[in-house]
Amino acid sequence: MSELRFDALRGEEVVYAIHRQERTFLPSREHCPLCPTHPGGPKTEIPFPAFEIAVFENRFPAFEAPRGAAEVIVYTDSHEGSLGTLSPQRADALMWVWRHRYAELGAREDVRYVLIFENRGVEVGVTLHHPHGQVYGYPFLPPVPQHELRADERLGGCALCSLLAGELDDGRRLVYESQAVAAYVPYAARWAYEAHVVLRTHRASLVECDAGELRSLAAALQALVRGYDALFDTPFPYVMVVHQAPTTSAAGEAAGGGHVHVEFYPPLRAAGKLKYLAGSEQGAGTFIADTVPEESAAALREAIALAA
Ligand SMILES: [Zn+2]
Ligand SMILES: [Zn+2]
Ligand SMILES: [Zn+2]
Structure with a gap:
């Protein structure tokens, strides 16, 4: 069981999940816990010889009922690949799984905010290479x-709607556009190749999205990840998070705000060069960037077009 402590100096919660120290760390391919369980082979987390997308409770949870949730979403039963290399149908199915987890966990009284995310690459602390993401409630x-x-x-209204309008109007930082979705390096990006993928129509959560929007979102995420990989011709590490409206609080008050968007924070500032969060970022909370968003956007836009 993890423990929550409130940091009175910062005014923020800190979670102590000490059991997580024991979690599986970069196992060899034969011992991957996210691979299917083959007849006669070692038992994995998924007791089936094949599967499409698997969701299960994290064995080393940062949160668990009755105080939140932590789940793992495995994108495929194939050990290799990434969000970018899934078939379009599988990527689309993943959006429906996200939607379902948001709706189900969000309906729980002990869950106030559902965060779907993916950590990719050892640079951001990944302990399992098998393509997967997570959900925290x-x-x-x-x-x-x-x-x-x-x-x-x-901003007196939806911030994302107004920021998106500004980015579409300016155009210099746009990296991808489709009928339902636009992606850009934000005006005040913290990370060199930070990108935000935004639904054009105001949707508080994936539950409000129609099938076409979910399909477009999947296509945009895949195009972006393939563009990232093309950028330095190497699997591109990133942290990806899905922001949606907060869910109902334990007090039963209605949740409001939010506009579905996916944020990517890649730690690379150049090929082989990592950005570290140091004195200013940690001590002052102020990011010092060494690249210009307009220039990164131009390079990323080109890479996405090249990888399409
Ligand atoms: Zn695996
Ligand atoms: Zn909006
Ligand atoms: Zn956000």
Whole structure:
């Protein structure tokens, strides 16, 4: 069981999940816990010889009922590949799985915020290479979604709608466009190749998206990941998070705000060069970037077109 402590100096929760120290660390391919269980072979987390997408509770959870949730979403039964190399049908199915996990966990009284995310690459601390993502159901509203809700208040409406309009109008940082989705390196990107993938129509969560929008979102995410991999001709590490509206609180109050978007934070600032969070970022909370968003966007746009 993990423990929550409130950091009174920062005004933020800290989660102690000490059992996570024991979790499987970069197992060999034969001992991958996310591969299917083959007859006669070692038992994995998934007791089937084949599967499409698998969801199960994290064995080393940061959160668990009755104080939140932590799940693993395995994208494929194939050990190799990435979000970018899934078939379009599988990527589309993954959006429906995301939608379902958001709806189900979000309906729980002990879940205040559902965060779907993927850590890719050892650079961001990945312990299993098999293509997969995770879902956390936080029993409180974490700081980043809080910031986004405050942005809605400050801008007097949906912040994402207004930022998207600005990016479409400016155009220099756009990297991908389709009928339902646009992707851009944000005006004030923290990471050199940070990208936000945004539904053009205001949708508070994936539950509000229609089938065409989910398909477009999957296609945009795949195009972006393939473009990332093409950028330096190497599997590109990133942290990917899906931001949606907070869900109902334990007090039963209605949740509001949010506009579905997916944020990518890649730690590479150049081929083979990692950005570290150091004095200014950690001590002041101020990012110092050494690249210009317009230039990274131009390079990323080209890479996406090349990889298409
Ligand atoms: Zn595997
Ligand atoms: Zn909006
Ligand atoms: Zn966001």
